[in-house]
Amino acid sequence: MGSLSGILQRPIVAAAAVAVASVSADLSDKLPSLKSLDTCSSIEQSHSSFSNSVKEPNFSWVSHISFSKLTNLSFVARTRVPIPTTYFSFPNSIQKIIPNTLGSSLLLRSYQSAELARGPKPTALTNAIPTSPPDVLYRWHLPEPDAIDVSGSSDCSLTKSRTVVVLLGWLGSKQKHLKKYADWYTARGFHVITFTFPMAEILSYQVGGKAEQDIDLLVNHLADWLEEEHGKNLVFHTFSNTGWLTYGVILEKFQNQDPSLMGRIKGCIVDSAPVAASDPQVWASGFSAAFLKKNSVATKVYVGSNESNVEVLVGSNKPAATEAALLLILELFFGVILNLPTVNRRLSDVLSLLSSRQPNCPQLYIYSSADRVIPVMSVESFIEDQRRAGHEVRACNFVFTPHVDHFRNDPKLYSSQLTDFLDDYVLTCCKHA
Secondary structure (H helix, E strand, C coil): CCCCHHHHHHHHHHHHHHHHHHHHHCCCCCCCCCCCCCEEEECCCCCCCCCCCCCCCCCCCCCECCHHHHHHCCCHHHCCCCCCCCCCCCCHHHHHHCCCCCHHHHHHHHHHHCCCCCCCCCCCCCCCCCCCCCCCCEEEECCCHHHCCCCCCCHHHHHHHCEEEEEECCCCCCHHHHHHHHHHHHCCCCEEEEECCCHHHHHCCCCCCHHHHHHHHHHHHHHHHHHHCCCCEEEEEEEHHHHHHHHHHHHHHHHHHCHHHHHHEEEEEEECCCCCCCCHHHHHHHHHHHHHHHHCHHHCCEEEECCCCEEEECCCCCCCHHHHHHHHHHHHHHHHHCCCHHHHHHHHHHHHHHHHCCCCCCEEEEECCCCCCCCHHHHHHHHHHHHHCCCCEEEEECCCCCCCCHHHHCHHHHHHHHHHHHHHHCCHHHHHC
């Protein structure tokens, strides 16, 4: 199949026009954070993900590290973080983070001390640096210095140092949106990789094209890291159907490249997913929410009484006329695209793997009855299927929180779910320490 960009042009231009009209017409009031009811249940189950990816025009992607953390780590020379062989160009935004007194030489020494570059040394800063670089493909986050036992005497500290949490972003997410999740993990001593797909890459998706090549880069990076030392493991944390399907493509590539890599996955957390079918309505809702962001009805919060089964939407209960028009256009569009033979076959392969051939590791589902993008019945039906297949699964329904917004609305409950899951399935050695 050729590139979809030509097919997409007219309906997407129309959709974008509707989205712009909506942004100017609808004023969103800031909504107070509401605590979710603690209605979480434990079940038995396993994993999930997708096959789309990112293209960044006129800018070579590069995996970034939090530089401030590197300068504080006395033991950083012992930390090996594999980065693809490439030349590094540093955007203006990074220069602002580093005091002028440090200069670029300290930045380069920090990279070398952490043994990040396997190939040629980074090139010097030049005037050719783009003024407003696009978001990077993926970024590596080092653990917080005060969260690490430098002596290495703690079993928990050793396990965390050998575990990378891979965060796979939702449609339209950027690195800045995943930072709060990365910070949660790094504050507890974990290494983290954040991976996002720019919208332009998904709109120009081609089977076997640039998007999947970008996932190949991430897969090769992870495989290199796992092969460096025995005992290293992965935990995946996916967001929405985009992140979940990305996870599926990664699993597929692991199986083709080295099936033993599947056994290195110790857990998967699925936030606001899945819908295990090629549903045009779900795809339309996801793209609409990504286009309109806070102006979308998908971002509104439900409040109500669990006892009386009353649910009230803060704001309008129905999408505005412009959003309804956008949804209609997108649903018609995806009704055609998802039925194209090559696209349908590719999605079917990934969904089949996620449904019946996931690795044998525990899984946590975080979802909400108020999600306007991913129907709650789809999530709970998939959970039951995985349970019947013999997987270890936990699930938590946040009830009133919007799509991929559970952490912001109820950070205490979200944190407790992650902590319990990691303690019980990833950091099991800590219980015997």
